[in-house]
Amino acid sequence: MSSALPCPHLFRRLAAKALRFTLLVAAVLALAQAHAAEEKPAKGLTMQQVLDASKPADWRALDPRNTLYMELPNGRVVIELAPTFAPLHAENIRKLVAEKYFDGLAILRVQDNFVTQWGDPDAEDAQKARSLGTAIRKFAAEFTRPAKSLPFTVLGDGDLYAPEVGFSDGFPAARDPKRGEAWLAHCYGMVGAGRDNDPQSGSGAELYVVIGHAPRQLDRNIATVGRVVKGMELLAALPRGTGPMGFYEHAEERLPIRSVRLAADVPSGERSDLELLRTDGATFAALIESRRNRKDEWYLEPAGHIDLCSVPLPVRARAATP
Amino acid sequence: MSSALPCPHLFRRLAAKALRFTLLVAAVLALAQAHAAEEKPAKGLTMQQVLDASKPADWRALDPRNTLYMELPNGRVVIELAPTFAPLHAENIRKLVAEKYFDGLAILRVQDNFVTQWGDPDAEDAQKARSLGTAIRKFAAEFTRPAKSLPFTVLGDGDLYAPEVGFSDGFPAARDPKRGEAWLAHCYGMVGAGRDNDPQSGSGAELYVVIGHAPRQLDRNIATVGRVVKGMELLAALPRGTGPMGFYEHAEERLPIRSVRLAADVPSGERSDLELLRTDGATFAALIESRRNRKDEWYLEPAGHIDLCSVPLPVRARAATP
Numbered sequence: 001m002s003s004a005l006p007c008p009h010l011f012r013r014l015a016a017k018a019l020r021f022t023l024l025v026a027a028v029l030a031l032a033q034a035h036a037a038e039e040k041p042a043k044g045l046t047m048q049q050v051l052d053a054s055k056p057a058d059w060r061a062l063d064p065r066n067t068l069y070m071e072l073p074n075g076r077v078v079i080e081l082a083p084t085f086a087p088l089h090a091e092n093i094r095k096l097v098a099e100k101y102f103d104g105l106a107i108l109r110v111q112d113n114f115v116t117q118w119g120d121p122d123a124e125d126a127q128k129a130r131s132l133g134t135a136i137r138k139f140a141a142e143f144t145r146p147a148k149s150l151p152f153t154v155l156g157d158g159d160l161y162a163p164e165v166g167f168s169d170g171f172p173a174a175r176d177p178k179r180g181e182a183w184l185a186h187c188y189g190m191v192g193a194g195r196d197n198d199p200q201s202g203s204g205a206e207l208y209v210v211i212g213h214a215p216r217q218l219d220r221n222i223a224t225v226g227r228v229v230k231g232m233e234l235l236a237a238l239p240r241g242t243g244p245m246g247f248y249e250h251a252e253e254r255l256p257i258r259s260v261r262l263a264a265d266v267p268s269g270e271r272s273d274l275e276l277l278r279t280d281g282a283t284f285a286a287l288i289e290s291r292r293n294r295k296d297e298w299y300l301e302p303a304g305h306i307d308l309c310s311v312p313l314p315v316r317a318r319a320a321t322p
Numbered sequence: 323m324s325s326a327l328p329c330p331h332l333f334r335r336l337a338a339k340a341l342r343f344t345l346l347v348a349a350v351l352a353l354a355q356a357h358a359a360e361e362k363p364a365k366g367l368t369m370q371q372v373l374d375a376s377k378p379a380d381w382r383a384l385d386p387r388n389t390l391y392m393e394l395p396n397g398r399v400v401i402e403l404a405p406t407f408a409p410l411h412a413e414n415i416r417k418l419v420a421e422k423y424f425d426g427l428a429i430l431r432v433q434d435n436f437v438t439q440w441g442d443p444d445a446e447d448a449q450k451a452r453s454l455g456t457a458i459r460k461f462a463a464e465f466t467r468p469a470k471s472l473p474f475t476v477l478g479d480g481d482l483y484a485p486e487v488g489f490s491d492g493f494p495a496a497r498d499p500k501r502g503e504a505w506l507a508h509c510y511g512m513v514g515a516g517r518d519n520d521p522q523s524g525s526g527a528e529l530y531v532v533i534g535h536a537p538r539q540l541d542r543n544i545a546t547v548g549r550v551v552k553g554m555e556l557l558a559a560l561p562r563g564t565g566p567m568g569f570y571e572h573a574e575e576r577l578p579i580r581s582v583r584l585a586a587d588v589p590s591g592e593r594s595d596l597e598l599l600r601t602d603g604a605t606f607a608a609l610i611e612s613r614r615n616r617k618d619e620w621y622l623e624p625a626g627h628i629d630l631c632s633v634p635l636p637v638r639a640r641a642a643t644p
Contacts, residue, residue, distance in 0.1 A: 143623075158482055159482075160480055160627045160629050188534060188535045212534070213509065213510045213535050214632075216625065216632070232435070233434045236435070237432075237560060237562055298543070300521060301543055303541070305482045305483055306539070307629075310535060310537070
């Protein structure tokens with residue numbers, strides 16, 4: 001329906017003012033909307049589309065002081081340490097690595113749907129065990145850390161094991177506001193420091209990585225010291241050990257470790273130049289949404305929720321500096 | 323504080339009556355408690371203690387009509403079919419197996435932290451694809467089934483993906499009372515029928531097994547047809563494919579399948595005589611509790627909850643009949 005109205009001069013002036021005001025409001029709204037689009041997860045994108053649209057600032061380079069290269073006969077495993085959560089362990093592991101503790105040691109245990117573990121096969125034998133050098137054998141357990149002042153991006157989908165979960169420093173994490181504690185979550189690929197019954201016995205000289213469904217019951221019971229960011233397939237595809245808890249029964253079954261080095265100690269030309277998607281930005285929020293409710297044509301029933309350990313943490317080769 | 327009271331005859335008679343009544347009540351309560359102890363999970367046991375205390379009736383034998391043996395160069399994989407959830411798929415797979423469809427086919431895809439998949443490498447090539455024989459190419463999708471009248475033991479720990487989860491017929495399952503639907507959950511070791519975008523294209527001629535963190539987003543999007551009950555380590559420890567989605571890029575990388583047979587068609591002396599812990603009894607409830615809150619000396623912080631896919635489904639060699 002349209003209606004023709006008489007238009008005196010006064011009315012025309014008012015109308016012009018109203019139009020200018022309307023245009024101003026529209027411009028402000030458009031700006032606000034554009035800003036919101038930057039802050040809120042984009043709707044209806046696949047993960048690949050989210051990654052394709054990401055900007056250089058959405059990515060962070062690995063810090064060579066917090067990066068380990070474990071050289072195996074079948075390739076290199078890259079591990080990012082988590083000093084924000086386990087600073088004493090990170091420092092101890094740096095010492096072990098600087099003194100070549102792991103060189104010539106081996107993968108000792110591969111338990112299906114649980115962990116792959118490496119260290120000194122003779123660790124229990126006081127005569128034959130390799131010296132930890134200047135590294136320390138016992139120190140604070142570091143199973144949790146204070147939640148206060150820790151940057152934490154909440155995943156609002158809920159969790160069965162913790163009051164709150166999300167991401168901190170690029171790692172899947174959990175926190176308990178009542179207890180004021182935060183900790184890393186045992187998701188696929190997370191690396192921890194094996195220990196005996198003594199809570200302080202996890203020096204970092206024996207490490208494991210999760211190769212199965214997230215064993216979240218380990219959370220807050222052991223120090224989680226980092227995450228494999230490249231090379232998981234080398235640790236997850238190993239033959240399972242046939243001894244108790246998946247330990248290899250015969251020395252010849254063990255895969256030898258050629259060396260473990262801190263990236264900072266490796267010539268720059270030999271480094272794995274990787275970058276990881278930041279977990280605190282709008283791009284990561286969009287990525288989570290793309291996995292929570294899949295837009296791929298294949299999916300008929302979007303899940304509606306996503307659990308912490310199902311959120312991918314993308315890694316890529318760093319774009320060459322021009 | 324004690325107080326001495328005068329005790330006339332009448333009072334003494336009343337007191338005697340009260341005592342008899344109290345003893346009766348106490349006896350009834352004791353009986354009720356003993357009964358409850360049988361029904362409720364025992365407290366403070368480790369999983370091994372629960373299994374050691376289990377009775378023969380807590381276990382069920384595999385039905386040879388619902389059991390597949392996949393013979394690989396590195397050993398036998400035993401799969402239990404789930405006809406309660408996917409009867410058409412189970413029947414189609416029985417046909418394929420009876421006509422030796424899988425013999426000489428291969429493992430085509432191993433995607434880290436996701437699935438191992440097998441079938442006909444030439445399935446997409448109309449000229450070279452192996453015939454499905456009397457098996458059917460397309461039929462109802464069977465992504466869910468009616469929840470009504472389906473036996474279902476609820477796991478009360480909650481779930482992020484479904485209104486209710488638990489166990490049915492020995493399998494991890496989920497249900498939605500509002501929609502009246504039930505389905506199998508994609509936990510580690512669960513087997514599904516690969517499909518294209520067409521929901522009815524999963525004939526059972528291409529199967530996959532979960533080898534990583536539970537991809538629960540697949541629930542209700544694909545037909546889950548069973549579970550690997552023995553031999554997971556043979557499928558999970560294979561080299562990861564380097565092509566898109568973990569497909570092997572070269573034919574020589576594929577692990578050949580020697581044969582797949584229905585246990586019923588295998589001489590009894592060659593069968594894997596296994597039994598599985600029933601998921602609907604007090605022993606299973608005790609087992610769940612032993613994993614929900616670990617009693618092992620190693621654990622300091624019991625998790626308090628357990629997620630569906632972290633509940634073990636024990637399998638053992640069947641005790642020899644005397």
